[in-house]
Amino acid sequence: MPSILTMHNPIQNYAWGSKSLLASFLGQTAPSRRPQAELWMGAHTQAPSQVWLQGDWQSLDQVIARDPNLMLGTRNIERFGPQLPFLLKVLAVEKPLSLQVHPNAQQAGTGFQEEESRAVPFRSPERNFKDQNPKPECLYALEPFWGLNGFCPPEHIAKWFSRLAPKALKAEIEILASNPPQAALSAMLDSLLHINNRRRQEVLEQIHTKISSESGAQKTDPRYWLAVLLEEYPEDIGVLAAVFLQLMHLQPGEAAFLPPGRLHAYLSGLGLELMANSDNVLRAGLTPKHIDVSKLLRVLRFEHSPIKPLRAEPDEEGEAWLGNMTEEFALSVLDLGPENSRVRRLSKSIEILFCAFGELEVIDEQSGGQTRLQQGESVCIPACVSAWSLSGQGRVFRACPDMGV
Numbered sequence: 001m002p003s004i005l006t007m008h009n010p011i012q013n014y015a016w017g018s019k020s021l022l023a024s025f026l027g028q029t030a031p032s033r034r035p036q037a038e039l040w041m042g043a044h045t046q047a048p049s050q051v052w053l054q055g056d057w058q059s060l061d062q063v064i065a066r067d068p069n070l071m072l073g074t075r076n077i078e079r080f081g082p083q084l085p086f087l088l089k090v091l092a093v094e095k096p097l098s099l100q101v102h103p104n105a106q107q108a109g110t111g112f113q114e115e116e117s118r119a120v121p122f123r124s125p126e127r128n129f130k131d132q133n134p135k136p137e138c139l140y141a142l143e144p145f146w147g148l149n150g151f152c153p154p155e156h157i158a159k160w161f162s163r164l165a166p167k168a169l170k171a172e173i174e175i176l177a178s179n180p181p182q183a184a185l186s187a188m189l190d191s192l193l194h195i196n197n198r199r200r201q202e203v204l205e206q207i208h209t210k211i212s213s214e215s216g217a218q219k220t221d222p223r224y225w226l227a228v229l230l231e232e233y234p235e236d237i238g239v240l241a242a243v244f245l246q247l248m249h250l251q252p253g254e255a256a257f258l259p260p261g262r263l264h265a266y267l268s269g270l271g272l273e274l275m276a277n278s279d280n281v282l283r284a285g286l287t288p289k290h291i292d293v294s295k296l297l298r299v300l301r302f303e304h305s306p307i308k309p310l311r312a313e314p315d316e317e318g319e320a321w322l323g324n325m326t327e328e329f330a331l332s333v334l335d336l337g338p339e340n341s342r343v344r345r346l347s348k349s350i351e352i353l354f355c356a357f358g359e360l361e362v363i364d365e366q367s368g369g370q371t372r373l374q375q376g377e378s379v380c381i382p383a384c385v386s387a388w389s390l391s392g393q394g395r396v397f398r399a400c401p402d403m404g405v
Contacts, residue, residue: 002063002070003364004371004388005051005380007352012038012047021092021270025142026376035094038273041352041378041399042087046130046279051380060084060380064350073349073383076401079327085133086329088352088378088399089273090142096229097266098287099148099238102135103299104260108280111295125290130279136326137275138257138310140397141250142356145269146219148245150262151304154184160222160243165206168199185302188244192237193284193293200237204230207239222247225267229286238285241265246307254309257325261301272354274399276328318343323402330402335395336360344389347381351400354378358394365389 011022017037023030026039040047043061050057061084064071068082076085103111111129120127139145151157158176161169175187195203208230217223222242229239245263248256250271258264265286282296283289312320312333318340320333334343336358344365353362355373362371362379365387371379373396381388390396 002053002067002382003367003369003385004362005053005060005063005382006371007041007060007378007380008050008052008057009039009041009378010047010049011036012040014038016093016095016097018092018094021094021143022090025090025092025270027374036092038092039090039376040087041089041354042277043084044087044131044277044279049378049380070384071350071382076349076383080401083277084350085277085327085401086399087275087277088354088397089275090354090376091139091266091269091271091273093145093266093268093270096225096232096268096286098281098289099241099263099265099284100281101263101284101296101299102137102258102260102278103129103280103282105132105134107260107299108132108134108278111280126292128280128282128290128292128295131277133276133278133280134260134328135276135278135280136257136259136328137273138255138322138325138329138331139250139266140255140272140274140322140331141252141269142272143252143270145248145250145271146225146267147248147250147256147269148225148241148265148267149248149256149258149307150246150264151185151302152244152246153304154179154181154188157188157244161240164210164226164243165203168203168206181304182302185304186297186300189284189300189302190297192240193297195237200235203237204234204239208234220247220249228267233286236285241286248307250309254311255322255331256307256309259301259326261299263300272331272356272397274329274331276326319345319398325402327402330400332398333395334390334398336390337393341393342389342391344387345398346387347383347385349383349401351381351398352378353381353390354397354399356395356397358392360390360392360394360396363389363391
């Protein structure tokens with residue numbers, strides 16, 4: 001019977017990653033040879049974690065497949081099938097990510113089957129749907145984190161367009177002023193993403209001239225990020241996301257939940273990202289990767305809802321939860337120190353513990369087995385481990401399904 005499993009987690013090397021942020025956090029030699037963007041902790045088939053079991057490193061997805069009942073638990077299998085329903089990551093963002101959106105369950109299933117019927121290879125750059133799972137996600141800031149998250153109100157966007165390029169963006173300004181909010185946002189984005197080359201160049205030239213004449217903007221000013229995006233993507237109309245999406249600034253300890261259908265782009269920072277076990281992405285711009293405008297517009301939710309940073313709320317036992325987001329996952333924070341050097345928890349489903357700092361021991365209360373956990377390390381706790389405890393000093397994040405939602 002498996003006990004607490006030490007994990008070895010793959011790092012994804014993407015161009016927007018950092019050679020220092022993740023390496024320093026994990027205690028590796030910095031700078032790294034290549035930009036390190038994401039540390040994956042989970043069982044997604046694209047890049048599963050390895051776990052130490054029976055004297056060997058084994059792929060977590062294969063360990064789960066061999067005995068899903070012991071690993072996942074009955075309730076997990078009844079709701080999600082024989083798979084880990086969540087994926088935990090550390091994101092190190094040095095350059096802006098693509099302007100993107102993720103599908104809900106119905107959209108993911110339909111899109112996956114459609115691409116399967118056309119035999120689009122999984123490694124093809126034109127493949128949008130890598131699985132049939134939805135992709136809600138939560139971003140928890142480990143260091144100050146900046147991003148773009150959800151549409152601004154139409155009247156706010158119209159004012160910015162009027163300031164930046166009133167003549168070149170006249171059509172979009174009129175759209176925003178003459179339609180109900182959702183229709184205005186939909187038609188505005190459709191118009192921008194289908195803009196012809198001549199007008200696109202005119203818009204970008206006018207924006208660049210305007211921004212160049214207004215130097216010195218702070219990070220809290222959209223003009224700062226507009227300049228950053230123009231520097232990275234001088235030919236991409238998607239730079240306007242800096243003013244048509246809401247600017248998100250999370251301080252360490254704050255989090256944001258992004259449901260499927262929400263247009264967003266991460267800009268800078270180090271964060272812990274917890275999501276459903278999916279790699280489905282539809283992109284609108286700010287990337288050299290594949291862009292599929294028609295599918296993206298079908299997945300997007302054209303609505304404005306203000307960003308409300310979340311903070312984990314301690315329960316009666318001192319564990320701080322970011323719950324009630326989605327049934328695929330929940331996230332909690334456990335802080336151990338001199339006055340609280342040991343905690344004990346029951347386990348009903350598979351869990352992943354990730355150490356953000358400090359040094360702790362994770363103990364299987366049934367077998368007595370102990371596993372050391374240091375900053376940047378994680379363990380997988382199978383459902384068959386009925387109770388576990390932590391001792392030491394540090395901070396641990398606990399990811400698990402939230403089937404009580």
